[in-house]
Amino acid sequence: MATLLSSHTSLPSYHHPCRLQSPSPLRRFSSKPIPVLRYSTLSFSCYRILTLHSPAASKLGQSEGLAQEPPQTPSQTFLRLVVSSAVFIGVGILFGARACSAASFQFPPFVADDSSTMQEELTGQGNQDEEKCDSGEKLEDKKLEAAFKIWKSKTYALTVPLKVIALRGSVPPAWIKDFMQSQGRRLKFQLKQYGSLEGIFSDLSMPFNKGNVGSSSVVAADVVSIGDSWLSYAIKKSIIEPIEGVEDQEWFKGLSAKWKVYLRRNNEGAIDPAGKVWAAPYRWGCMVIAYKKSKFQQYRLAPIEDWADLWRPELAGRISMVDSPREVVGAVLKYVGASYNTNSILQVDGVQQNLALLRNQVRLFDSMNYLKAFGAGDAWVAVGWSSDVLPVAKRMSNIAVVVPKSGASLWADLWAIPAASRLKTNKIGGRIRGPSPLIHQWIEFCLQAARTVPFVQEVIPGASPSALETTTVEPPIELSKGKPRLDTNLVAGLPPPDILAGCEFLEPLSDSTLSEYQWLISSIQKSNHDRGLVHKVKAG
Numbered sequence: 001m002a003t004l005l006s007s008h009t010s011l012p013s014y015h016h017p018c019r020l021q022s023p024s025p026l027r028r029f030s031s032k033p034i035p036v037l038r039y040s041t042l043s044f045s046c047y048r049i050l051t052l053h054s055p056a057a058s059k060l061g062q063s064e065g066l067a068q069e070p071p072q073t074p075s076q077t078f079l080r081l082v083v084s085s086a087v088f089i090g091v092g093i094l095f096g097a098r099a100c101s102a103a104s105f106q107f108p109p110f111v112a113d114d115s116s117t118m119q120e121e122l123t124g125q126g127n128q129d130e131e132k133c134d135s136g137e138k139l140e141d142k143k144l145e146a147a148f149k150i151w152k153s154k155t156y157a158l159t160v161p162l163k164v165i166a167l168r169g170s171v172p173p174a175w176i177k178d179f180m181q182s183q184g185r186r187l188k189f190q191l192k193q194y195g196s197l198e199g200i201f202s203d204l205s206m207p208f209n210k211g212n213v214g215s216s217s218v219v220a221a222d223v224v225s226i227g228d229s230w231l232s233y234a235i236k237k238s239i240i241e242p243i244e245g246v247e248d249q250e251w252f253k254g255l256s257a258k259w260k261v262y263l264r265r266n267n268e269g270a271i272d273p274a275g276k277v278w279a280a281p282y283r284w285g286c287m288v289i290a291y292k293k294s295k296f297q298q299y300r301l302a303p304i305e306d307w308a309d310l311w312r313p314e315l316a317g318r319i320s321m322v323d324s325p326r327e328v329v330g331a332v333l334k335y336v337g338a339s340y341n342t343n344s345i346l347q348v349d350g351v352q353q354n355l356a357l358l359r360n361q362v363r364l365f366d367s368m369n370y371l372k373a374f375g376a377g378d379a380w381v382a383v384g385w386s387s388d389v390l391p392v393a394k395r396m397s398n399i400a401v402v403v404p405k406s407g408a409s410l411w412a413d414l415w416a417i418p419a420a421s422r423l424k425t426n427k428i429g430g431r432i433r434g435p436s437p438l439i440h441q442w443i444e445f446c447l448q449a450a451r452t453v454p455f456v457q458e459v460i461p462g463a464s465p466s467a468l469e470t471t472t473v474e475p476p477i478e479l480s481k482g483k484p485r486l487d488t489n490l491v492a493g494l495p496p497p498d499i500l501a502g503c504e505f506l507e508p509l510s511d512s513t514l515s516e517y518q519w520l521i522s523s524i525q526k527s528n529h530d531r532g533l534v535h536k537v538k539a540g
Helices: 025-029 055-063 074-096 114-153 173-183 197-210 228-236 257-263 293-298 307-311 325-335 351-361 370-376 386-395 429-433 439-446 449-456 511-523 528-539
Strands: 002-012 041-051 160-167 187-194 223-227 280-292 319-321 362-365 381-385 399-402 409-418
Touching: 160 197, 160 439, 173 187, 173 439, 173 449, 187 197, 197 223, 197 228, 223 228, 223 439, 228 409, 257 280, 280 293, 280 386, 280 439, 307 325, 307 351, 319 370, 325 351, 325 409, 325 511, 351 362, 351 511, 362 370, 370 381, 370 386, 381 386, 386 399, 386 409, 409 439
Parallel strands: 160 187, 160 223, 319 362, 319 381
Antiparallel strands: 002 041, 223 409, 280 381, 280 399, 280 409
16 A cells, blocks of 8 residues: 655745745635645645555555555665655755745645645646737837837927017027028927017007907917006916026026116016016117217207217207107206116206207107108208118218217116916917917026127117127228228117116106106197107196
């Protein structure tokens, strides 16, 4: 009779406690509980088969259905035991690297029955199924990888829009070309130009005043040109929104302290060191006086050098001027030695009297037509912004352009963001959710050192913001070679440093000071061409 005798071998475990479970197919066919291995020793059991030679034992074995085996010698039995133990010890060493350290487990005694045979067959079948699943997953991964490569090789129409509304002549054509090249094909750039800052501001204000808005409206643009004299009003009426995140932008860090002070405003538009930044400068200039040298030479008149020359009797009725109240009254303030930004102007000696005298000297107050009168010969002197005067003067002959020695007002063209998010409309697409993510790239581009070239070459009148507090340098001779030389004290479009020190930006005025301006302008009104001054004061 053959009898099973167990041999037990234990190995220590070196890893975390774990719980081994039989593969799931066994649960559907075996009624025996699946052992849970929890113990601290990795144990292996093997069995020896011994044959009993007594007749009684043989009969007992036959009655119990035990299989008869040929008799074995003790040496064969011992050899089989050694081989079995060696095999299980080797398996135990391999499994030890993955066994649990805090708790180990003990394999239950093996019982040879039909269910274990079925489990082995199912386990083999399960392994085959897993191999098929692995093959299927690998095939699927290869398909996904191939599809991804195809996707990467295709060009999709994914673009980033940037719509800009600019003052005509303030943005050099080279800027547009260079910016589009720097951004690549993903940029969808649109530029629309207006003839005047007043026209831009009027169209920008319309949706907020009348509710008229469309896809072509100025308010649908990402950035627009705005004059610094309109900035305070635009902020107060919530027509524009602050530029977010300026502190982290290189273009803002590169601005001088003078610019940063001027640009920070509170919600009422007043200059405030703790205020937000509502606009970014890209060009600036100053007020200038142009005069016809031929007429001055013909009548042996002294050249114009400062504001006081406008009050000379021989120039009465020979002057045309812009109709900006700040500029008209500002000229009087500079003449009497005061600041453009003086409050309580009625308290300044001589302001009212000298304003009345200037009114008699000026033939025309008209920002749209003052240069036409100058070109036609009706006026010998023109007082206006350098951005207007310089292009006209270069087309004419025998013209001189000067910045008054005592200083002049400074103007600036700014980039601002329309407050489109305030509007409840579906006519301007995604712009209602915010401006283009490229606005900072556009502003940064406009303020780069390379963008100063058109100003230095005098292709575009004005100067780069970086030149406000830097030493002016004569433009290279080769840049002006072959061009007619304009008689001017401007250097590369800038006032000389000694004159620039006396120049000022026009700061917002208090309501009381605006009322004084309105009263002063009303007091000198004589004819229809003066009514524009009164209107401008009321609007400002």
